[in-house]
Amino acid sequence: MEIVEKAPVPVAAPLDQSVMARIKRIPTAYLALWIIGAICVVALLSFMGCSLCQYSFDQTSSDFLAGPSTEHWMGTDELGRDLFSRIVYGARLSIAIGLTTAAVAFVIGTLYGALSGYLGGKVDTLMMRGVDIAYSLPDLLVMILIGVLLGRGTVGILIALGLVSWMGTARLVRAQFLQLKNEEFIEAARAQGQSGWNIVFKHLLPNALGPIIVALTFTVPSAILSESTLSFIGLGLSPPACSWGTLASDGWRSLRAHPHLIFFPSLFIFITVLSFNFLGDGLRDALDPRTRLGKKSH
Amino acid sequence: MLALIIKRILLAIPVLLVVASLTFVLVRIVPGGPFDADKNLPPEIIANLNAKYHLDKPVPEQYLLYLGRLAQGDLGVSYKYVNRTVNDILADAFPVSLQLGTISLTLAVLVGVPLGAIAAVCRGRKEDVIAMFLSTLGISVPGFVIGATLIFVFAIKLRVLPVGLWESPWHVVLPAVTLAFSPAAYLARLTRASVLEIVEKDWVRTARSKGLSQWNTVLKHILRNSLIPVVTVLGPLTAIVITGSFVVEYIYAIPGMGRFFITAVMNRDYDLILGTTLVFAVLLIIANTFVDLAYQFLDPRMRIED
């Protein structure tokens, strides 16, 4: 393999089907994509009222707290409801929350951070103090207030979680930009007279994607788990509806006596998050301008 | 550098003022007051209570009173813990959280960063996959489950560590590990991602090909440059971890201040909410200032306004 000595200006390839093709070549990412797809399909189906389960999520029985069996293969809860049905039902809200919160964090966080990092100087200082303020306000209070203002329902949850989760991404993007701004290829792009917009989105952002994607894949589980806090303060779902977050937070005290109540919801969160992580890695590789230029060392 | 610090200190004042004012307004528009309890009090008694804490005055006057006291370093009184001031409460609780948080943070960095670096250099191999599993576990399993599991295994089954309480150094181990789990996982993933970014940079290849000694290349150039995102998240993370975690303090019965971020809001203990928020804000500002200083140390080309 040859080594390219001089630093050429990497020109970002357009986001075409090659991204998908690249993901296909990474087996873990491809598998992850399938798992996430399957979970989404199940969630969507249950949303349209077409259940894959033998039981309904709110159907009680006198079979309280049964362990896994052929009848209820993930066991039942305190009211004798089938845990598998509840997990399937809970997928819809948890997946929706994970994805939208990550999306909100990505959009707001990236725009804010990009602007701050790219402009630098006084604007940067001021914008980052804004992040400090947003970070400092007590989350719980903000979320209770949103709950009161918007009433219950999914929109409130999404707004509440989105509002308290973009700051980390913003600071990361800003730091990446502050650093990358000084790279030779950016200076080269400037010298070529490219627009600021172009520089930010075609050069800086693709090169900063690694940490951003990590931050996003972490937003997913933390949003899924935070949702149970929201239910706690009355902003979440009204029972008997449930989500993975509420299932996990209701079940953890049973760790010793009825471990299935905490094991299965946690397992599903784990698998989902793992898939997002593998997919995130794959996506980063697929979107990386350098690897697309074929300069990868392996 | 000195200029940056001075400037940040000056900027901290308006930032804190905004935080205090916003929180002051927030606590007062959220429904439910400090003296709502399951036994409803006669209105006359509520009036007595409001008079005692000056809550009967118009809100703007309360605000000015509050700022006046704040300027003297007085964070006010607790409505819930009737015989204690917010200063007392925080002075008791913060050192505990600081102690536990510092240990946890050190642990998280010492475990997370090397784990991420190993994953990056062993990319795609079994070390990488193991690191991925561990860090996914750390972030996707809620803190209370990790805590309960650790207690079950180490304190109840093996009986090698105490269940909870805050007595000897041994009592620090489980809470510190629980608290470090999620930050370590985050740091590991972040380190991996940014090491990968840097390893592929042309100047790294160049340096390597020029035959610098292996360790110099890897450590000096790669780690130093890839630490930028790690340092970035360490700022807010430090403020969060050293002000304590509700879950960890709750599970292990540790008298830290993390609990107040939740209970003060639940009790509508106005001054205590403001007090904890301001302490957090101060620490966050300090931490982020250090982060910006660290940038210039790690990569002198990075320009922060000063």
Add this chain to the structure above:
Amino acid sequence: MRNIGDDRYLISAFAKRLGHCFLAMLLLISVLSLSACTRPRSRFETGVLRVNLGTEPPGLDWHTATDSTSFDVVSNLMVGLTQYTNKLTCAPSCAKSWEILDGGRRYVFHLRDDLRWTDGKPVTAYDFEYAWKRLLNPVTAAQYAFFLYDVVNAREYNTGKLKSADTLGIKAVDDHTFEVRLRKPAAYFIYLTAFCVSFPMRKDVVEKWGDRWTEPEHFVTNGPFKLTKWQHEYKMELAANESYFDRVPQVKLIKMFMVPEASTAFALYENDELDFIDNRSFATPDVERYRNSPEYKNFPLLRANYLAFNVSKKPFTDVRIRKAVAMAIDRSIFPRILRRGERPATSWIPPALPGYSPDSGTKFDPAAARALLAEAGYPGGKGLPKAELLYPNRDDVRLTVEATQDQLKRNLGMEIELVNQEWKVYLATVRKDAPPMFRNSWGADFPDPETFMNLFTKDCGNNDTKWSDPRYDALIEAAQGELNAAKRADLYRQADVMLCREAVPIVPTFLATQNIMIKPWVTGIAINPLDLQFFKDVVVSDSQANQRETR
């Protein structure tokens, strides 16, 4: 120029080095923690009792405290004019005797003359006078001042209508005689003299130290224990008070920890780090695991849970629908799902109190319930609007309302929408504009039906049902002044029938229970349905343990 292929070697060397560091660190951590297990530990200390308070007591000033945690501590540090026996009757304490005069309007208490505060000064009637007047002083802003509103002019003074405390019906006649005048006879008044709010207080101490007078270095008390150490949010230590006038407790020291998480506290008990635990230290699955242990006990508390209607909101404006709901809920579901030995309840007065009758409430009868609903115009629940049921978000409450929702759907075809709110928001909502249904609970302040029945009188600030009936109010008022116990019980029973069978503004669901575990080396912990825990007769010793084990 080297080939890039060399990277392989380079990278793996780096990884190995890092990997070794990492492994070494893990090893170090595990060795350190393993060495911890070698320390020997005795299972208990003779004369030391370790218990769990659950949370920090919000304050030990018994005028401003309102919660059971604070009262748990105060009732071991202080004694009042009378004190509860294990059967919850009032026995002499600071007062060696008392007279009830003027048809129940005047109480004269005669104090013992050997009473001492922990600093050696005598306890006098003037300490009671000061304490009661301070409680009622609006400046103190005592939340529980209303407990003494039956005293002449108390309400007027506390609400600022009367500026001077001189006309209050509270007077120290001399050092050993304390006189109280009531504005009307109140049969339950004597119970208040055993309640924390009526304990004496030292004027000089309170005035000298201000808000800090309850810190251990300043605190002056008169009970069986004294406060020696208070690590906020963590631990309190109470030592036996050698100058206590009654019998100096055998247990030398009580360590009260504040472990908020029940499963942690339970693990501490299992590991012999706590000697006595109650509900605060039980996660539900633990109750199940130890149900048959000789250390375990379960008993009902005077703490009732109920479902309330806002009778001004449709469809519950119709008494037939309220009754149908009451008859369609099978109360036996609650102990099965909550699993803490709860006692199903159909009447508002609990079995332990006078006036209780098993027939005061309605029985579970889904067929009759459906018939009533049909009669009201909603056969099979058709046409019924979906009603909201509001509840505060706590685990056990969630299960209760979910089970209720399920039963009403199954037995009546009635759809209920569950709405949960954070505790304070819930309180504000119920008070301001209660939804059609809400879940609530009430704990007794003293062992008398008055504490339960007064709740649904017209003027009670806690009556959020919007229901009131002059006949009910008249019954309660008559019962308050009735000095004949049997007649009084009957008046309360009639009111209970009205509440639970006729007008049905509430549906009683179950009585909460206390679950406790006591280590075999501990005896003498007083337990009672008011959930007051007295530790003065506790003995912690080896012989106790041996005795129990051989038995």
